[in-house]
Amino acid sequence: MDVGEGPSSHxxxGPSSHxxxxxxxxxxxxxxxxxxWAAENRASAQRLSACYDLLLECQRRDDSGAGxxxxxxxxxxxAVVDPFDVxxxxxxxxxxxxxxxxxxxxxxxxxxHQRYPAVLAALAAGRLDQRAAELLARQMATVDPEVLxxxxxxxxxxxxxxTEAGERLGRRAVRDAVDAIITRYDADGIRRRREDASRAxxxxxxxxxxxxxxxxxxxxxxxxxxxxEAIDQRAAEHAAAEADAAAEADAAAASAAAAEATxxxxxxxxxxxxxxxxxxxxxxxxxxxxxxxxxxxxSLRTGSQNQPAAPLRPKVTVIAPGSPxxxxxxxxxxxxxxxxxxxxxxxxxxxxxEAALQALLDMLVTSDGASFEKVDPRIGAADDARRAxxxxxxxxxxRRIRLRDGTCRHPGCAxxxxxxxxxxxxxxxxxxxxxxxxxxECNLMCLCRRHHRFKTFxxxxxxxxxxxxxxxxxxxxATMTTRPSGPLGAYRREVARSESRAWxxxxxxxxxxxxxxxxxxxxxxxxxxxxTRLDSERARATGPVDTRPSGRSRWWERNAPVFSTVExxxxxxxxxILNPPPF
Numbered sequence: 001m002d003v004g005e006g007p008s009s010h011x012x013x014g015p016s017s018h019x020x021x022x023x024x025x026x027x028x029x030x031x032x033x034x035x036x037w038a039a040e041n042r043a044s045a046q047r048l049s050a051c052y053d054l055l056l057e058c059q060r061r062d063d064s065g066a067g068x069x070x071x072x073x074x075x076x077x078x079a080v081v082d083p084f085d086v087x088x089x090x091x092x093x094x095x096x097x098x099x100x101x102x103x104x105x106x107x108x109x110x111x112x113h114q115r116y117p118a119v120l121a122a123l124a125a126g127r128l129d130q131r132a133a134e135l136l137a138r139q140m141a142t143v144d145p146e147v148l149x150x151x152x153x154x155x156x157x158x159x160x161x162x163t164e165a166g167e168r169l170g171r172r173a174v175r176d177a178v179d180a181i182i183t184r185y186d187a188d189g190i191r192r193r194r195e196d197a198s199r200a201x202x203x204x205x206x207x208x209x210x211x212x213x214x215x216x217x218x219x220x221x222x223x224x225x226x227x228x229e230a231i232d233q234r235a236a237e238h239a240a241a242e243a244d245a246a247a248e249a250d251a252a253a254a255s256a257a258a259a260e261a262t263x264x265x266x267x268x269x270x271x272x273x274x275x276x277x278x279x280x281x282x283x284x285x286x287x288x289x290x291x292x293x294x295x296x297x298x299s300l301r302t303g304s305q306n307q308p309a310a311p312l313r314p315k316v317t318v319i320a321p322g323s324p325x326x327x328x329x330x331x332x333x334x335x336x337x338x339x340x341x342x343x344x345x346x347x348x349x350x351x352x353x354e355a356a357l358q359a360l361l362d363m364l365v366t367s368d369g370a371s372f373e374k375v376d377p378r379i380g381a382a383d384d385a386r387r388a389x390x391x392x393x394x395x396x397x398x399r400r401i402r403l404r405d406g407t408c409r410h411p412g413c414a415x416x417x418x419x420x421x422x423x424x425x426x427x428x429x430x431x432x433x434x435x436x437x438x439x440x441e442c443n444l445m446c447l448c449r450r451h452h453r454f455k456t457f458x459x460x461x462x463x464x465x466x467x468x469x470x471x472x473x474x475x476x477x478a479t480m481t482t483r484p485s486g487p488l489g490a491y492r493r494e495v496a497r498s499e500s501r502a503w504x505x506x507x508x509x510x511x512x513x514x515x516x517x518x519x520x521x522x523x524x525x526x527x528x529x530x531x532t533r534l535d536s537e538r539a540r541a542t543g544p545v546d547t548r549p550s551g552r553s554r555w556w557e558r559n560a561p562v563f564s565t566v567e568x569x570x571x572x573x574x575x576x577i578l579n580p581p582p583f
Contacts (some may be wrong), residue, residue, distance in 0.1 A: 038126030045124035048109040054090060055106055058083035079457040086458065090414040093478045099412035111137055115148065118156045127160055139178040142192040147185040154181050207353035234290035235283075296366070316360070317373045317403065319491045337384060348487050375403060377491055379466050383440045389433040393444060398422050401444050406486030409470050410451035417486060420446040423455065425464040434485060442466045467492060537575065 007564045062083045084106065091102040112120040116137050122128040137154055143151050155178050162169060162177075169177070182189050203217045219227065347360045364370055376382075382397045393401070402417040425443050429436025437443045445464055447455060455462055468484035483489065 024480050038131070041123055041126040041129050044130040045120060045349060047118075048105065048130075051087070051091060051106050052109040052113045055084065055087045055110060058087045062086075081454055082450075085454050087459075089411075089454065089460070090474065093474055093480055098414060099410065100413060100414065108134060110136065115145075116140070116152050118149075118152045118463065120161060121155050127164075128156070132159070132174070135174055136178060139175055139193075140189075142184065142196060143182055143189040144186045151182055151185050178505075205352060211354045228292060231287050231290045234285040234293050238286060238289060238293070261325075280391040315371050315373065316364075317375055317487065319375045319377050319403075319488060348490070373399075375400065375486060375488065377495070379492075380441050388438040388440050390439055391428050391430065391433075393422055393439050397439070397441065397444070400441060400488065401446060403486050403488040404441075404468050404484045404492075405446040406484060406489065407446070407485070408446045408448040408451055409482050410447060410455070411472055411480040411482055413448060413451055415448040419447045420448050421452045423447045423452050425462050425470075427456075445470060467496075 010545075022499055062080070084103075087106055088099055091097070091106065092099055097104070097105075112123070112133070116133075119128065119133050119136055123130065123133050136152075136159065140148065140152055140155065158177060159169075159174065168557045179190055198220065200218050201220065203215070205334075206214045206216070208214050217224075217227075330568065347357055348354045380402050382394070384394065384397075387397070402420075402424055405417050405420075405482075407413065407417055408415040408420050422437070422444055423446070424437045425445055426437030428439065443464065445468075454460075459475050463471045468489050470482045472480045472482070483493075
């Protein structure tokens with residue numbers, strides 16, 4: 001009986017002790033994660049406070065005229081740089097983030113310190129994370145300032161009480177709770193916020209990675225409903241068409257099998273013809289196909305012969321070596337560049353990024369005429385000595401600058417080049433154009449209007465290399481580097497990498513002739529040649545060198561050189577007089 005009870009008692013004690021240790025370890029890890037979360041929240045508050053102090057310092061310097069320098073006059077109104085832009089530049093240099101993110105950080109920091117001190121206090125205490133703080137501040141953006149202190153205190157207290165009680169609210173639940181509190185104090189605040197939200201209506205297309213792009217749209221609810229219904233209806237039509245096609249294929253396969261069973265000859269079916277039929281298209285993929293179908297016509301449906309409702313007229317930019325110029329395209333061309341990578345041919349659309357070559361071919365097939373622009377990728381191919389002394393660049397040169405840069409060249413800015421100004425890095429001298437910066441590719445870059453003014457009227461320095469690399473130096477000595485991201489700039493970098501790889505391969509096959517056995521020999525110059533000559537003279541001074549062959553012939557006997565000691569002594573004396581050491 002003891003044997004039977006032993007395992008029973010052992011099995012009851014083992015799992016309990018083992019589970020308790022697991023609970024203790026999980027509790028410790030959970031506490032560590034919460035401590036890290038709180039520390040991150042406090043760090044966010046410290047970072048935002050530092051950004052706000054930086055903004056205040058820039059505003060103080062602007063108000064006191066500190067930027068003018070000692071003994072200098074205060075700049076005129078048109079030359080004043082917004083302190084917010086100055087602070088944004090320093091944040092970008094300090095944190096290595098984009099200008100858009102730096103602007104959002106500064107704006108949020110100012111709002112927390114000036115409008116939402118209760119939210120900032122909860123964030124600094126580690127009880128509130130930055131995303132939740134941004135959501136709460138966004139919901140209270142249009143509340144009347146007179147009742148805002150009480151509203152924000154109630155909002156923060158309600159949110160913290162809910163989270164510490166174990167509730168985990170989603171974004172929509174948080175917004176509803178905040179709106180309920182706002183309604184008690186300022187019902188018009190919600191109406192004003194909705195009016196402001198309607199001004200954000202628009203569609204944006206952003207370049208993505210791996211050949212994908214992001215299309216984001218902010219529409220009114222009724223507009224979004226109409227678009228959603230149309231997309232879903234078109235997706236259902238495509239799914240029905242595919243189901244009909246699959247049913248027809250199954251019927252054909254069944255008839256072919258029946259004919260084969262009866263001995264009738266039929267066409268042999270390719271076993272790989274239905275290899276893609278097992279792929280399951282998600283709802284989002286079908287919606288993407290339906291959206292393109294609505295825009296370009298119903299050409300995606302199987303067996304459809306419809307043409308696009310509005311024929312495309314693409315303007316294609318081809319970057320190729322040795323192109324003499326451009327033809328058939330104006331300055332407003334959409335522009336995409338052709339290039340090749342390790343995986344095959346590809347194209348890059350200026351507004352949407354890299355895409356497959358088949359996409360361009362499909363566009364050309366369904367288009368009603370297309371124009372091609374050839375761009376010579378050589379640096380300075382569009383420069384003109386006569387136009388270099390004029391302020392405005394020509395259409396071809398401006399087009400090349402936009403194709404090279406892709407975006408605004410100021411560090412952290414991503415404004416498209418089509419929406420930027422063409423700026424002279426070294427300022428153009430209107431009084432004496434020959435003395436100022438020329439209007440050439442090596443002195444031009446794309447800057448958005450805000451950073452154009454910042455570069456012109458600030459004390460930051462900008463240096464542009466011939467290949468388009470820009471180096472920006474702040475007054476405190478920090479440097480930032482940006483490289484052109486446009487199709488032309490990417491093409492040049494790819495060519496440079498290819499040439500570098502080719503040079504490395506050549507060096508492996510045939511190393512530098514000045515290097516032997518891993519030891520670099522110096523290039524011959526005046527001093528090495530002189531040392532060689534002196535060594536040979538010293539060798540002659542020690543005595544004659546017998547250059548006679550071992551087997552003397554009769555010719556050698558008759559013409560053997562005669563060594564004269566007198567001539568040797570005279571030559572040594574002349575060398576000492578005419579060329580004394582160390583000369």
